[in-house]
Amino acid sequence: MRSRHxxxxxxxxxxxxxxxxxxxxxxxxxxxxxxxxxxEDAILRQTQESQARVNAMADETxxxxxxxxxxxxxxxxxxxxxxxxEDMVRSQVAEVVSLERQIEEIKVTQREIVPLMxxxxxxxxALVVADLPFLLEERMARVExxxxxxxxxxxxxxxxxRQIMQAYQTEADYGRTIEAYQGELIADHEPGRSVxxxxxxxxxxxxxxxxxxxxxxxxxxxxTWTPLDNRHNQSIRQGLRIAARQAAPELIQVPVNVSTPWxxxxxxxxxxxxxxxxxxxxxxxxxxNGLEARR
Numbered sequence: 001m002r003s004r005h006x007x008x009x010x011x012x013x014x015x016x017x018x019x020x021x022x023x024x025x026x027x028x029x030x031x032x033x034x035x036x037x038x039x040e041d042a043i044l045r046q047t048q049e050s051q052a053r054v055n056a057m058a059d060e061t062x063x064x065x066x067x068x069x070x071x072x073x074x075x076x077x078x079x080x081x082x083x084x085x086e087d088m089v090r091s092q093v094a095e096v097v098s099l100e101r102q103i104e105e106i107k108v109t110q111r112e113i114v115p116l117m118x119x120x121x122x123x124x125x126a127l128v129v130a131d132l133p134f135l136l137e138e139r140m141a142r143v144e145x146x147x148x149x150x151x152x153x154x155x156x157x158x159x160x161x162r163q164i165m166q167a168y169q170t171e172a173d174y175g176r177t178i179e180a181y182q183g184e185l186i187a188d189h190e191p192g193r194s195v196x197x198x199x200x201x202x203x204x205x206x207x208x209x210x211x212x213x214x215x216x217x218x219x220x221x222x223x224t225w226t227p228l229d230n231r232h233n234q235s236i237r238q239g240l241r242i243a244a245r246q247a248a249p250e251l252i253q254v255p256v257n258v259s260t261p262w263x264x265x266x267x268x269x270x271x272x273x274x275x276x277x278x279x280x281x282x283x284x285x286x287x288x289n290g291l292e293a294r295r
Contacts, residue, residue, distance in 0.1 A: 110157050114150075117157075120164055121146055127171060132205040132218055134179075134197060142167055175202045180243035187225045198239045204254050208236045217255045228255065 121143065128139045146167060149160055179199045184192040185207055195207040206217040207225070215236040216227040228236070235254060241247040 113157060113161065117150065117161055117164055120168070121150070124164075124167060124171065132199070132202060132220065134174075134199045134205050135181075139171075142170070174199075177201065178239075178243045180240045185225065196240055198236060198243060198254075200239065200243075200254065203256050206236050206239070206254060208233065208240060212237060 124146075125140075125143045128136070128143060146160075146164055149155060149163060178201070179197075181197055182194060183197055185195045185197075186192045193209065195209050198204070198206045198208070204217060206215060206228075208215045212233060214227060215230075215233050216225050218224075219226040232253070232255070235252045238247065238250070239252050239254060242249055242252070
């Protein structure tokens with residue numbers, strides 16, 4: 001019986017001894033805890049570093065995406081801009097071609113317009129010569145000035161043409177205005193006299209002496225000054241006052257040369273330059289002097 005109990009205690013004692021032998025010491029436990037904490041810190045640092053790298057990569061990816069989008073927008077804008085530049089270049093090339101063609105046409109036009117302007121000057125001089133002899137020196141001086149202008153190389157063709165057209169406009173204005181001015185009357189075989197001239201358009205050119213004792217008119221048919229009866233003195237005087245804006249417009253009786261056929265202008269220097277007008281009748285008519293007075 002005793003041997004049996006003893007056999008049971010032996011394993012128990014051996015187990016307790018093993019537990020005593022293999023029980024960890026406090027120093028070993030502290031080391032293992034420190035190692036575990038260090039490992040956890042290392043893992044945490046690695047995690048933080050990995051997260052930092054991930055964040056950096058995410059930021060870099062976002063930057064690259066934004067840069068890519070900006071480059072795409074810039075590329076699209078440049079494509080549109082380049083297309084517009086190509087259109088502009090094509091337009092400018094077409095404009096250059098058009099300008100070159102216009103320059104050639106201008107050269108041709110200049111070669112054609114200069115003879116035209118010279119013919120216009122000849123027609124203007126023929127008009128002055130064949131017209132009523134009012135302001136004759138002024139009008140012939142205008143024609144001679146234009147001829148001198150045509151010989152000047154420092155004046156371009158458009159300016160020459162403008163001044164010729166301005167001279168034509170001045171002559172055209174004479175046909176719809178009335179005018180009173182003082183001048184010298186030079187008749188055939190008579191000394192010059194200071195008189196007042198009355199011009200009504202291109203219909204009438206009359207004169208009256210300063211003492212109001214004599215009146216007359218230009219007879220276009222015979223190309224001479226013809227005196228009028230004294231009964232016309234009052235009407236001529238009234239016409240002078242109306243033209244000088246000293247009286248209101250009203251009806252007056254003045255002699256008018258009426259031409260039935262149309263006379264073609266003749267060039268100066270031709271045999272017909274001083275030819276008489278045919279079919280002119282010296283008549284008396286009533287005309288309304290409500291035209292603009294030219295002073």
